[in-house]
Amino acid sequence: xxxxxxxxxxxxxxxxxxxxxxxxxxxxxxxxxxxxxxxxxxxxxxxxxxxxxxxxxxxxxxxxxxxxxxxxxxxxxxxxxxxxxxxxxxxxxxxxxxxxxxxxxxxxxxxxxxxxxxxxxxxxxxxxxxxxxxxxxxxxxxxxxxxxxxxxxxxxxxxxxxxxxxxxxxxxxxxxxxxxxxxxxxxxxxxxxxxxxxxxxxxxxxxxxxxxxxxxxxxxxxxxxxxxxxxxxxxxxxxx
Amino acid sequence: xxxxxxxxxxxxxxxxxxxxxxxxxxxxxxxxxxxxxxxxxxxxxxxxxxxxxxxxxxxxxxxxxxxxxxxxxxxxxxxxxxxxxxxxxxxxxxxxxxxxxxx
Amino acid sequence: xxxxxxxxxxxxxxxxxxxxxxxxxxxxxxxxxxxxxxxxxxxxxxxxxxxxxxxxxxxxxxxxxxxxxxxxxxxxxxxxxxxxxxxxxxxxxxxxxxxxxxxxxxxxxxxxxxxxxxxxxxxxxxxxxxxxxxxxxxxxxxxxxxxxxxxxxxxxxxxxxxxxxxxxxxxxxxxxxxxxxxxxxxxxxxxxxxxxxxxxxxxxxxxxxxxxxxxxxxxxxxxxxxxxxxxxxxxxxxxxxxxxxxxxxxxxxxxxxxxxxxxxxxxx
Amino acid sequence: xxxxxxxxxxxxxxxxxxxxxxxxxxxxxxxxxxxxxxxxxxxxxxxxxxxxxxxxxxxxxxxxxxxxxxxxxxxxxxxxxxxxxxxxxxxxxxxxxxxxxxxxxxxxxxxxxxxxxxxxxxxxxxxxxxxxxxxxxxxxxxxxxxxxxxxx
Numbered sequence: 001x002x003x004x005x006x007x008x009x010x011x012x013x014x015x016x017x018x019x020x021x022x023x024x025x026x027x028x029x030x031x032x033x034x035x036x037x038x039x040x041x042x043x044x045x046x047x048x049x050x051x052x053x054x055x056x057x058x059x060x061x062x063x064x065x066x067x068x069x070x071x072x073x074x075x076x077x078x079x080x081x082x083x084x085x086x087x088x089x090x091x092x093x094x095x096x097x098x099x100x101x102x103x104x105x106x107x108x109x110x111x112x113x114x115x116x117x118x119x120x121x122x123x124x125x126x127x128x129x130x131x132x133x134x135x136x137x138x139x140x141x142x143x144x145x146x147x148x149x150x151x152x153x154x155x156x157x158x159x160x161x162x163x164x165x166x167x168x169x170x171x172x173x174x175x176x177x178x179x180x181x182x183x184x185x186x187x188x189x190x191x192x193x194x195x196x197x198x199x200x201x202x203x204x205x206x207x208x209x210x211x212x213x214x215x216x217x218x219x220x221x222x223x224x225x226x227x228x229x230x231x232x233x234x235x236x237x238x239x240x
Numbered sequence: 241x242x243x244x245x246x247x248x249x250x251x252x253x254x255x256x257x258x259x260x261x262x263x264x265x266x267x268x269x270x271x272x273x274x275x276x277x278x279x280x281x282x283x284x285x286x287x288x289x290x291x292x293x294x295x296x297x298x299x300x301x302x303x304x305x306x307x308x309x310x311x312x313x314x315x316x317x318x319x320x321x322x323x324x325x326x327x328x329x330x331x332x333x334x335x336x337x338x339x340x341x342x343x
Numbered sequence: 344x345x346x347x348x349x350x351x352x353x354x355x356x357x358x359x360x361x362x363x364x365x366x367x368x369x370x371x372x373x374x375x376x377x378x379x380x381x382x383x384x385x386x387x388x389x390x391x392x393x394x395x396x397x398x399x400x401x402x403x404x405x406x407x408x409x410x411x412x413x414x415x416x417x418x419x420x421x422x423x424x425x426x427x428x429x430x431x432x433x434x435x436x437x438x439x440x441x442x443x444x445x446x447x448x449x450x451x452x453x454x455x456x457x458x459x460x461x462x463x464x465x466x467x468x469x470x471x472x473x474x475x476x477x478x479x480x481x482x483x484x485x486x487x488x489x490x491x492x493x494x495x496x497x498x499x500x501x502x503x504x505x506x507x508x509x510x511x512x513x514x515x516x517x518x519x520x521x522x523x524x525x526x527x528x529x530x531x532x533x534x535x536x537x538x539x540x541x542x543x544x545x546x547x548x549x550x551x552x553x554x555x556x557x558x559x560x561x562x563x564x565x566x567x568x569x570x571x572x573x574x575x576x577x578x579x580x581x582x583x584x585x586x587x588x589x590x591x592x593x594x595x596x597x598x599x600x601x602x603x604x605x606x607x608x609x610x611x
Numbered sequence: 612x613x614x615x616x617x618x619x620x621x622x623x624x625x626x627x628x629x630x631x632x633x634x635x636x637x638x639x640x641x642x643x644x645x646x647x648x649x650x651x652x653x654x655x656x657x658x659x660x661x662x663x664x665x666x667x668x669x670x671x672x673x674x675x676x677x678x679x680x681x682x683x684x685x686x687x688x689x690x691x692x693x694x695x696x697x698x699x700x701x702x703x704x705x706x707x708x709x710x711x712x713x714x715x716x717x718x719x720x721x722x723x724x725x726x727x728x729x730x731x732x733x734x735x736x737x738x739x740x741x742x743x744x745x746x747x748x749x750x751x752x753x754x755x756x757x758x759x760x761x762x763x
Binding site for chain 2: 685686687708709713714715716718720721724726727728729730
């Protein structure tokens, strides 16, 4: 049967990830992006002291498990979803820990995430909120049970409260009710777009998917989601 | 899958409380299986319950009763040890029945 | 700032000091679930499982009554809460489904690929044999205490591997098990999410799977449940009885220590 | 494996069904005529009129349904009638393709109480129609049906 897959000594720097912690995402309705960014960097110093305390002594760890290798023996490709899906990038490796911290790599990862955001060339950030609502409701996309020709959904309702009247919303992320009250300043458009494109630009090791960076949603789809959030006519910004 | 039934009948005060579970797909005819083939309508249409030779409940069902139907009813003037029998007939003419003594 | 310090984002980011609004609202569906009482159609599937257990089948035309689920050949009572565990004959840690597959191959002569091919029912299909067998074995453990062993070195290693897998982030959505299952009182849509990193959530989960899924009219096993989570992580298809399933189940089972088995459960 | 499985289970089911050959023949019970027109109606009003003249609202009918159902495939309901001489209880689900779901005959000596589980297509009303002393009464209750799960 399957012999346990072990590797003798595993580079522990990855395991002891710690550092720039998840900064509080202040309630959506009342923050402006500058304050947000300021907070994020302020945290790095606190993160640094925490690193030193939690570093485990490399010698004491004898056999560390290798989840990547275990998964590759435990899974099979189906409908075009192959083992390549298991390939981790540096962000995933850095964030794969109980603390959800990226340790000394946090700053580098955040800058890389911010730099790679592709803002709309024509400067047009807002699409059709009705299409945005459909994207937010659609939980499918990129699963081996999905039709690859169908557009991916955003599944925003999985984690966020959005439109008034939609009872079936999740509570993993903050409520986005009345997000439109933040207005449509250049800074707000850039922050909201960047947050959807790659949340790690603002909070490294966030559990929100990188909708733009990972190619889950197209720029057009993100424009529609932006409208759902910011268009005054959107049910997100309506009382009832 | 159809056929199995489970019934519990117990005195609760001076009334016999009967709970029945029936194994039946209760297909509406509008569903498809995992290969996408439509599943034909297949549901219980009539249910009968007797206490000894006295009819204590009769029902006419549509396909909107949930799969593996659950039914509960209460009988007056019944006592421990009496036998309750419940039986059903579906739209394909299949039948099943079960009986239990009131506990 | 209306709220300061680490708020919801902190929770989302999993910072240890999660101040936030942990609204411990009761579950939206408590009323709905309580109206089912204990009349669970899983009993029909348990009956089928008990018949399958004693029926001579497969190329060898023998029953499963010699299958050792950890408490000796043919012993079915109170085994579920002590799995996964290390098995001498295969020199590996195995979970219930992996063990049942092993017995169906070694004793009854079925081909492994055949068992795995149709192991879980699709939407709209009747239940499968594995689902019935697992329902039967789980039912026979009703009320017994969860005591997943950590005595053999391989069992300890499986727990460690399970914990590492639990926090492992991969796939286009960067999800790990922890994304959904490391916080309490959280939900995806209206689906409440047990926190599997601590006793309460792990017990509530480990002791109520397998479970009759009212929306599908079949009993769903933990192997099916994990395969479906991996599918929604946008990862490839997780195989029943595989090492990742065993390690993750070891992690959940040990965290669920002391819970009392109450399966098959009744779930959405 | 699955096909093999199905044939096995069918055999078991058929055996059980045949064993029931000795049960009371249902057709013989005259009181049991099936209101086909009600079951075929595709709107609640049509189903109700097929059951009898207009039903008056009554607070003597306790209709218990969950405020919100995690899944529309199985919605527990219970109906208790406090109207004297209750002889029939029917259950209708407003937004179902065929609202008429079930009719229960309540003979003398049986409590005017029924509990079962029905499919509810979408958020809407569930109606209990009670025939008591030859007249028709009704009560309704709203149940919200959500798409359970994580949306995947």
